[in-house]
Amino acid sequence: MFLDVPVTAAKQRLYRTRERLKERMMDMVQDSLEQQRTSRDESCADQLMETIFAAESGDVSKIAALLERHPELAKIKNERESDDPYRQPGATALHYAAWTGQTESAALLLSY
Secondary structure, X not given: OEOOEOHHHHHHHHHHHHHHHHHHHHHHHHHHHHHHOOOOOHHHHHHHHHHHHHHHHOOHHHXXXXXXXXXXXXXXXXXXXXXXOOOOOOOOHHHHHHHXXXXXXXXXXXXX
């Protein structure tokens, strides 16, 4: 007996409570991920490519302008396939800045 409740009943209640909590947590995580989801439309992809080109060329003012409007661009990964070894899926604008030695671009991207 635990608090005047049989042990098996207490275990069953705990199990059901954990299951309900797990369902609620999954719903919360899913809602949170949906809110943080980056847009997958073409304008987002175009803005990402602009950010990448600016990072590669060291155009710090362009990067700053793009990130001011859309700070998430600093963290979005390029998912476009390419034959170019420097245009790999999964790379961010920071990768491109680093690969091309653009330290000012990299520093700005790191600040976001």
